[in-house]
Amino acid sequence: MPKPELIDRYNRRLTYLRISITDRCNLRCLYCVPRDAIPKLRHTEVLRYEEILRLIRIGVCLGISKIRITGGEPLVRKGFDAFLSELNQIEGLADLSLTTNGVLLEDHIEKIRFAGIRRINVSLDTLNRKKYEQITGHDSFEKVWKGIRLAQDMGFDPIKINVVALNGINDDDLADLAELTFSYPFHIRFIEYMPIGNACLTCNRHLPADEIKTRIRCLGNLTPVKKEAYDGPADRYQLEGAKGEIGFISAISQHFCHRCNRLRLTASGHLRPCLLSDFQVDLKGPLRKGCLDSELVNLFLKTAHCKPYQHGLSMEHPTGVSGQMHAIGG
Ligand code: SAM
Numbered sequence: 001m002p003k004p005e006l007i008d009r010y011n012r013r014l015t016y017l018r019i020s021i022t023d024r025c026n027l028r029c030l031y032c033v034p035r036d037a038i039p040k041l042r043h044t045e046v047l048r049y050e051e052i053l054r055l056i057r058i059g060v061c062l063g064i065s066k067i068r069i070t071g072g073e074p075l076v077r078k079g080f081d082a083f084l085s086e087l088n089q090i091e092g093l094a095d096l097s098l099t100t101n102g103v104l105l106e107d108h109i110e111k112i113r114f115a116g117i118r119r120i121n122v123s124l125d126t127l128n129r130k131k132y133e134q135i136t137g138h139d140s141f142e143k144v145w146k147g148i149r150l151a152q153d154m155g156f157d158p159i160k161i162n163v164v165a166l167n168g169i170n171d172d173d174l175a176d177l178a179e180l181t182f183s184y185p186f187h188i189r190f191i192e193y194m195p196i197g198n199a200c201l202t203c204n205r206h207l208p209a210d211e212i213k214t215r216i217r218c219l220g221n222l223t224p225v226k227k228e229a230y231d232g233p234a235d236r237y238q239l240e241g242a243k244g245e246i247g248f249i250s251a252i253s254q255h256f257c258h259r260c261n262r263l264r265l266t267a268s269g270h271l272r273p274c275l276l277s278d279f280q281v282d283l284k285g286p287l288r289k290g291c292l293d294s295e296l297v298n299l300f301l302k303t304a305h306c307k308p309y310q311h312g313l314s315m316e317h318p319t320g321v322s323g324q325m326h327a328i329g330g
Helices: 049-061 080-088 105-114 129-136 141-153 174-183 209-219 284-288 293-305
Strands: 016-020 066-070 095-100 119-123 159-165 187-192 222-224 235-239 245-249 262-265 270-272
Touching: 016 049, 049 080, 049 262, 049 284, 049 293, 066 080, 080 095, 080 105, 105 119, 105 141, 119 141, 129 141, 141 159, 159 174, 174 187, 174 209, 174 235, 174 245, 187 209, 209 245, 262 293, 270 293, 284 293
Parallel strands: 016 066, 016 262, 066 095, 095 119, 119 159, 159 187, 187 245
Antiparallel strands: 222 235, 235 245, 262 270
């Protein structure tokens, strides 16, 4: 019998699993959290670490080779470092990384390094302290920046800085962020705002990648960077003379669904084949009823089979997805 693999109906091999280990977050970013009160999962509703590890081992047997830990904010969950250490010991994983808002990075960077993580993404949408507070609801810019610099000093590489570009909010900060690449080897990744769930922002905040490029053109020409094996969806570029890189994630204006290789595991134990579709498969229920690994394998395969060819979200039809970004993990 050939080994089952996560290949969807359109022949895409799904090798990348993004895992949200908590729905809780210590920031309230305008583009992420809902307008209304945030419903929180009860502790018992959140997958336990040993449950996540079991699911990861199954995923790896099915061909998952790349994992990103996200949230909510992953660093607010107790015991994340021991979990990361265990995860790092699973054979067959070629790439393991973490996405954080960076507020607790300085406090935990040693533990993260000790757990074997060397690649991090930090969300930072502006270099202006006041603006940071306006976007995130917290005056934590200095903490995040210190965390990033410390990570650099400790040899984390690459350090990717995720910037959600927001028309009329941080569009005048985008060139400053891109300019960082002249002084630091950071990868600045401009992400198009995705209006999903019951987010606080309206669609006119969306800034397409072409428009972002126009905003940073004053810094010089963007030369494309060659793609690498574990590249994500970003189109990568470099400014002449820069140490770092600039990437654009144009999920709406030029979606990259045809090359999407991702599955997402939510903190509540649901496997989602597409960030921008509400379809999900419950793994926690069967897992807690004591199901066999073979049953979980079938649920992984079913999820892969149901991966849509492409998402249907557009600025003309923005309300198609009710899931919240903070709950899914981005
Ligand atoms: N708390 C962590 C953080 O802030 O990086 C991890 C979770 S966050 C949901 C993961 C990523 O999703 C972040 O880089 C964030 O900027 C991005 N994100 C959240 N809401 C978004 C939205 N509506 N559109 C585009 N990106 C979004």
